[in-house]
Amino acid sequence: MTALGGTVGVGSIVGVGYGLAVGGAGSIFWMWVCSFFGMGLKYAEVKIALTDRERQDGIFLGGAPFRLKKLGYKKSSVVFCLLCALASFGTGNLTQIGSMASFFDSVGISETVGCAVCVLIISLAVFGGRGRIADINSFIVPSASALYLIACLALLVLNHEGILPAFKSIFKEAFGFSAITGGFSGAMLSHVIREGFVRSLFSNEAGMGSSPLAHATAEISNPCIQAKWGIFEIFFDTFVVSTLTAICLLSSGFSNPSDMFSFSFGNIGSWVFGGLIAVFAFASVISWCYYSECCLSFLFPKNKTALTVYRILFSLCALFGFFLSESAVWEISDILNACMMFPNLFLLF
Numbered sequence: 424m425t426a427l428g429g430t431v432g433v434g435s436i437v438g439v440g441y442g443l444a445v446g447g448a449g450s451i452f453w454m455w456v457c458s459f460f461g462m463g464l465k466y467a468e469v470k471i472a473l474t475d476r477e478r479q480d481g482i483f484l485g486g487a488p489f490r491l492k493k494l495g496y497k498k499s500s501v502v503f504c505l506l507c508a509l510a511s512f513g514t515g516n517l518t519q520i521g522s523m524a525s526f527f528d529s530v531g532i533s534e535t536v537g538c539a540v541c542v543l544i545i546s547l548a549v550f551g552g553r554g555r556i557a558d559i560n561s562f563i564v565p566s567a568s569a570l571y572l573i574a575c576l577a578l579l580v581l582n583h584e585g586i587l588p589a590f591k592s593i594f595k596e597a598f599g600f601s602a603i604t605g606g607f608s609g610a611m612l613s614h615v616i617r618e619g620f621v622r623s624l625f626s627n628e629a630g631m632g633s634s635p636l637a638h639a640t641a642e643i644s645n646p647c648i649q650a651k652w653g654i655f656e657i658f659f660d661t662f663v664v665s666t667l668t669a670i671c672l673l674s675s676g677f678s679n680p681s682d683m684f685s686f687s688f689g690n691i692g693s694w695v696f697g698g699l700i701a702v703f704a705f706a707s708v709i710s711w712c713y714y715s716e717c718c719l720s721f722l723f724p725k726n727k728t729a730l731t732v733y734r735i736l737f738s739l740c741a742l743f744g745f746f747l748s749e750s751a752v753w754e755i756s757d758i759l760n761a762c763m764m765f766p767n768l769f770l771l772f
Contacts, residue, residue: 426634426656428560429515429710431568433522433703435665436680443669444678448589449596451669458661461629462654467771469653472635473646479720482553485639487632487767488721494770503766504718507633508733510759515711516740518756519704525681526697541741548709549734553640553716556709567702568664574695575667578675578687585674592673629657631760632767636717637710712737 442450468487475493476485491500520541527537548559579586634656643649668680677683681700684692715737716730723729 424560424564425557425637425710425713426653427568427659428564428703428706429634429637429714430656430660431564431664431703431706433519433700433707435660436571436668436700436703437522439665439668440672440678440680443672447596448592448669448673449598451593451666452597454661454665454669458629458657461661462657464629464771465634465653465657466650468630468632468635468767469638470646470650471770472639473641473643473649476639479724483640483642484717484720486636486717487770488718489639491766491770492721496770499766499769501722503632503763504722506759506763506766507636507718508715510631510633510756510763511711511715511737512740513759514756515714516708516737517743519707520741520743522704523701526701529693529697538742542738544705545708545712545741546734546738548705549712549737553713556713557640560706560710563702564706567699567706568659570695571664571699571703572667574684574688574699575671578671578683579667581687582671582674585676586670589670589673593669630768630771631763632770633711633714633763636714639717708741 439451439454442454471490472485472487474485475490476483477489478484487503488500491497491503523541524537527540532540548556635653638649638653641649672678672680672683675683675687677686681693681696684696686692688695712734715733719726719729719733
């Protein structure tokens, strides 16, 4: 649930809407393609994470840095840990806080109060350690997921006539058929593929090596069984949540999930959607803190000071999420995600 908390949410809901707005319906097809092969990557990542791990303070720790170090690539393991810590501030914090800020604004809460609330609840979660983070995610992730799926199914019932055209547009625009007459099919296709792959990566994190850090802490002796949960993580995130989001948006004619919910369900829809996104965002924030703390435990074994300093900085980072532009935050996150992939894919290779 901690791994799911880091993937399901802003990337698989708001990110899908962003991908549709920028890359069109065809980007969903390439999101599927990337995620299909991403399942293989995730299986390998998780299996490796559980193959070489060690106990610290009674908790299993594993993942890319531990395996890289054992293979003799200590510098690469350090680079991975540093990149993960940086990505936790971008992908794991700023993008999520932006969504929480939008919810607070929609219910009439001022930026000052919203900032204070975000910093407070994040601090309460992360200063409780990885045990508290896991306990929180074990409750809020399945609950919020179930509510969101029910809402999406209700939207599909309301817009059932647009479901088939939605699928048609995904496959038609995936290969730039409509763009050929315009004479720029190559550029359009490249743009669509890029956006689909980027949104898939942001959503399910396959190849980044982040969620395997959480999988590695599982009290299970068979790495293959836990690796199959890694496959399920991508399946649920992309082929269930992200796909339902995309079909709902396309069938209703919207590219912004928030507008779709408010139009379909009125003020109640706005509150429900905003609340769910805020919950998903919070789950992602604390999950990424979990990942980063695993890396810090690798860099500074049994050093409580390093963890305390990181938790303070991570909590205060929420303040910037209220004021940075959404496009800038997404670009920063995409860059950090890509950087994390280099040492991890090197390890997988």
